[in-house]
Amino acid sequence: MGRLDPGGAVAALVLALCAVSPFVLPSDAWIGFAVNAVLISVLALAWNVTGGFAGQMSFGHAALYGTGAYVAAMLQVRLGLNPYLAAVAGVAAGAGIGAAIGALAFRYGLRGSYFALVTLAFAEVLRILASSFEITGAGSGLTLPYRPGLAQFQFPDRYAAYAFVLALCLVALAATAAVKRSRLGSNMIAVRENEEAAAAIGIDAFRVKLLAMAISGAIAGAAGVAYLQIQLFIDAPIAYGSLISVEALLGPIIGGAGTLLGPILGTVVLHIVGEVVKTGIGGAPGLNLVFYGAVLLVILRFLPNGLMGLLGGLRRPARTDAATRPAEAP
Amino acid sequence: MLSVQGVTKRFGGLLAVSDATLDVAEGRIVALIGPNGAGKTTLFATVAGFLKPNAGTVTFRGERIDGLPPHRICRLGLTRTFQIVQPFAGLTVRENIACGAHLHHAKRRDALDRAAVIAAQVGMERMLDQPAQDLTVAGRKRLELARALATEPKLLLLDEVMAGLIPSEVAEIIPTIRRIRDSGVTILLIEHVMQAVMSLSEEAYVLNQGRIIAHGTPAALVRDPAVIEAYLGHGAAERLHASHAHA
Amino acid sequence: MLGLVIPAILSGLTTGAVYALVALGLTLIYGVLHIINFAHGSLLMAALYAALFLNMRLGLDPYVALPIVTVLFFCLGYALQRWVVDTFSHGRDANILLVTLAISIIIDNGALALFTSNTRTIDVPYAFDMVEIGPAFVPLPKLVAFGAALLFAGLLWLLMRHTRLGTAIRAVAVEKRGAELMGIDVKHTYAMCFGIGTACVGAAACLLLPTFYVTPQVGYAFVLVAFTTVVLGGMGSLGGALVAGLLLGVIEALCGLFLGETLGQIGIFAAFILTLLLRPAGLFAPRAA
Numbered sequence: 008m009g010r011l012d013p014g015g016a017v018a019a020l021v022l023a024l025c026a027v028s029p030f031v032l033p034s035d036a037w038i039g040f041a042v043n044a045v046l047i048s049v050l051a052l053a054w055n056v057t058g059g060f061a062g063q064m065s066f067g068h069a070a071l072y073g074t075g076a077y078v079a080a081m082l083q084v085r086l087g088l089n090p091y092l093a094a095v096a097g098v099a100a101g102a103g104i105g106a107a108i109g110a111l112a113f114r115y116g117l118r119g120s121y122f123a124l125v126t127l128a129f130a131e132v133l134r135i136l137a138s139s140f141e142i143t144g145a146g147s148g149l150t151l152p153y154r155p156g157l158a159q160f161q162f163p164d165r166y167a168a169y170a171f172v173l174a175l176c177l178v179a180l181a182a183t184a185a186v187k188r189s190r191l192g193s194n195m196i197a198v199r200e201n202e203e204a205a206a207a208i209g210i211d212a213f214r215v216k217l218l219a220m221a222i223s224g225a226i227a228g229a230a231g232v233a234y235l236q237i238q239l240f241i242d243a244p245i246a247y248g249s250l251i252s253v254e255a256l257l258g259p260i261i262g263g264a265g266t267l268l269g270p271i272l273g274t275v276v277l278h279i280v281g282e283v284v285k286t287g288i289g290g291a292p293g294l295n296l297v298f299y300g301a302v303l304l305v306i307l308r309f310l311p312n313g314l315m316g317l318l319g320g321l322r323r324p325a326r327t328d329a330a331t332r333p334a335e336a337p
Numbered sequence: 338m339l340s341v342q343g344v345t346k347r348f349g350g351l352l353a354v355s356d357a358t359l360d361v362a363e364g365r366i367v368a369l370i371g372p373n374g375a376g377k378t379t380l381f382a383t384v385a386g387f388l389k390p391n392a393g394t395v396t397f398r399g400e401r402i403d404g405l406p407p408h409r410i411c412r413l414g415l416t417r418t419f420q421i422v423q424p425f426a427g428l429t430v431r432e433n434i435a436c437g438a439h440l441h442h443a444k445r446r447d448a449l450d451r452a453a454v455i456a457a458q459v460g461m462e463r464m465l466d467q468p469a470q471d472l473t474v475a476g477r478k479r480l481e482l483a484r485a486l487a488t489e490p491k492l493l494l495l496d497e498v499m500a501g502l503i504p505s506e507v508a509e510i511i512p513t514i515r516r517i518r519d520s521g522v523t524i525l526l527i528e529h530v531m532q533a534v535m536s537l538s539e540e541a542y543v544l545n546q547g548r549i550i551a552h553g554t555p556a557a558l559v560r561d562p563a564v565i566e567a568y569l570g571h572g573a574a575e576r577l578h579a580s581h582a583h584a
Numbered sequence: 585m586l587g588l589v590i591p592a593i594l595s596g597l598t599t600g601a602v603y604a605l606v607a608l609g610l611t612l613i614y615g616v617l618h619i620i621n622f623a624h625g626s627l628l629m630a631a632l633y634a635a636l637f638l639n640m641r642l643g644l645d646p647y648v649a650l651p652i653v654t655v656l657f658f659c660l661g662y663a664l665q666r667w668v669v670d671t672f673s674h675g676r677d678a679n680i681l682l683v684t685l686a687i688s689i690i691i692d693n694g695a696l697a698l699f700t701s702n703t704r705t706i707d708v709p710y711a712f713d714m715v716e717i718g719p720a721f722v723p724l725p726k727l728v729a730f731g732a733a734l735l736f737a738g739l740l741w742l743l744m745r746h747t748r749l750g751t752a753i754r755a756v757a758v759e760k761r762g763a764e765l766m767g768i769d770v771k772h773t774y775a776m777c778f779g780i781g782t783a784c785v786g787a788a789a790c791l792l793l794p795t796f797y798v799t800p801q802v803g804y805a806f807v808l809v810a811f812t813t814v815v816l817g818g819m820g821s822l823g824g825a826l827v828a829g830l831l832l833g834v835i836e837a838l839c840g841l842f843l844g845e846t847l848g849q850i851g852i853f854a855a856f857i858l859t860l861l862l863r864p865a866g867l868f869a870p871r872a873a
Binding site: 188189190193194196197199200201203204205206207208209210211212265 | 385387406407408409411412416417418419423424425426427428432435436437439440442443444445448484485487488
């Protein structure tokens with residue numbers, strides 16, 4: 008167990024090199040890219056807990072990410088709360104909304120495609136609500152007052168911001184690794200593989216899936232808070248847009264759902280592809296996403312276990328057909 | 338230990354189990370037999386909490402368990418296996434068993450160690466690191482048994498663990514089951530392989546069209562006209578008797 | 585009050601008929617292939633652009649372009665299922681959802697890169713012709729869309745009930761293996777089905793264009809409505825989709841009337857979430873035993 012397989016070691020080495028590269032080769036474009044890629048990696052790690060470990064594929068992780076960002080923003084802008092306390096509240100709100108969506112969806116036995124659809128719908132509802140009410144800044148969003156300095160949880164420059172998201176990513180990675188190696192993680196995987204068989208050996212599938220959503224929500228909420236503290240701005244399309252939900256799942260699926268490093272590897276590779284397209288072919292908006300879609304297709308076709316599967320040392324499919332059986336009628 | 342009283346399970350208009358009553362005493366190996374479609378698996382699923390009975394009660398170690406969800410029943414010490422085995426395909430043998438062992442062992446290390454011990458009990462000690470999906474049918478049946486055993490049940494419900502095995506594999510698994518009983522686990526099993534029922538169980542219940550039609554020792558049951566009719570059709574007992582008389 | 589409500593309901597019914605037509609395609613694909621086609625809305629968007637360019641470049645009226653776009657999108661749908669969805673997903677359920685997601689990402693962003701995010705419309709002489717129905721005036725193109733959508737629904741029903749292809753599709757939907765043994769080419773039937781489903785969005789696009797606009801994002805809004813319609817009507821039920829589409833059109837119009845334009849969309853999602861949670865088999869499905 009404790010030992011790292013060769014594939015994992017290669018992935019870890021490549022990622023470590025990528026992680027330090029902005030410090031070694033400073034450039035404005037590269038650091039902006041790196042901050043974004045690592046931030047999305049945190050979100051991907053969050054998605055991996057529900058989608059990879061527990062096998063509940065969410066198409067609406069923006070609901071968790073956006074809620075974290077919005078709660079932290081509202082507490083600062085509307086109530087003038089200390090940014091660090093607001094950040095804690097944002098993380099808690101992410102966990103709370105995750106648990107709430109999970110409680111509703113799982114209480115009514117939604118699985119597979121139905122779960123994907125209901126999470127998507129929740130994200131959309133939140134997007135519309137956030138763009139409709141004054142307290143969330145309606146159409147114009149919320150801007151944090153500019154008070155540079157770590158005392159106000161704002162970063163003096165992009166390198167400080169990068170160091171922060173990198174640390175957050177390592178914490179998220181450690182958290183998901185701890186989950187995976189725990190009893191809870193074992194229960195999640197059992198539920199993913201076969202819910203009925205899991206129940207037969209004493210696993211409360213509802214509780215396990217709910218905890219997965221709460222943990223995932225906390226991590227996704229933290230990613231949202233990090234975005235807010237770096238950009239000092241949030242609005243409904245950024246927080247709750249479908250792009251965030253899609254980005255949350257692309258990394259894990261491309262990197263290898265259910266693996267520890269897969270979500271980060273997938274996200275980083277995807278963002279590098281996007282960046283290469285941007286500089287190589289030109290910056291027409293949307294073009295990098297066309298390539299994201301193409302990479303997803305290629306991975307699904309040729310690497311069912313993602314990039315980590317390619318690196319070897321990885322076990323069988325994380326995504327099984329059983330996980331997508333439609334819900335039974337009530 | 339287990340007492341099923343007047344359990345009835347209906348699916349729409351179909352009466353799958355009707356007023357079934359049976360008792361399993363501690364330390365016994367009891368068989369539940371009957372022709373295909375008799376309702377054996379439905380009765381198992383009802384006892385283990387996967388289905389809610391329309392009527393009747395299930396009592397396990399003095400506690401009412403009918404209506405409880407399956408994971409709660411399992412935690413009380415009653416674990417079932419599935420006729421169509423359901424290994425966690427993406428995991429190794431050891432990890433599969435550890436999923437069950439986690440019920441009473443919070444630490445990953447302890448659960449994995451426990452899994453190795455259980456694997457040895459069912460003769461899988463050399464397959465610990467094999468992916469479950471690479472196992473043969475016999476291997477999967479053993480894994481199903483091991484995973485259930487890892488939950489440290491007081492009562493084990495085995496649903497056709499021998500179906501699909503070749504005679505030599507059946508001969509191997511019979512002593513395994515007997516050893517499990519000897520280690521203090523009471524066993525209720527559904528079985529089609531009569532060789533197994535005869536050699537394993539001290540008593541058996543016969544289920545036909547959802548009703549318990551006979552109860553006794555396996556040796557007595559195979560001579561019971563009602564049982565023979567249930568298996569071979571109306572009038573079979575008489576014809577069988579006649580042919581014996583001629584011989 | 586009534587003076588506002590009745591026009592809203594009529595307008596909702598005409599929009600709802602188009603929702604129904606889009607949803608018919610989606611529910612047909614779900615009912616037979618048991619997959620949720622995420623790319624359905626993107627295909628609608630692509631069809632809107634196709635109709636738009638046929639109008640701008642060749643001067644074709646959308647109603648004249650309708651048969652062309654419908655046939656074109658039938659072929660596109662057939663090819664997509666046969667050579668993309670089936671091949672790239674290895675037939676695994678979870679992967680099918682992801683493959684259709686990938687297709688939608690590619691189509692949506694491809695459109696964004698090619699056509700920019702500008703909102704485009706076409707000019708047709710009859711765009712503002714009104715027809716008086718009781719106390720309300722309904723735009724002629726909306727009435728045409730309403731009638732045509734119902735006509736397509738009827739044709740689809742005839743196809744399913746009274747043709748060899750329809751019989752084959754229904755056989756495959758119920759029992760794939762059995763149908764295969766009876767000599768039905770399942771891959772071909774699946775692709776035909778996907779083609780017909782996609783043809784529905786081709787037709788819907790041409791009916792929408794005279795009173796609607798096109799942007800690369802327009803598909804996303806529609807696909808969510810279409811999911812709602814399909815779930816509300818019962819996954820795979822053609823009749824259910826028709827009724828649910830009309831119902832949702834009315835719900836949206838009334839919510840828009842009372843809650844305002846943006847919040848009005850909430851009505852649809854509320855209906856969606858409630859149906860998924862409470863009646864995942866659809867409003868009209870008999871309660872399972």
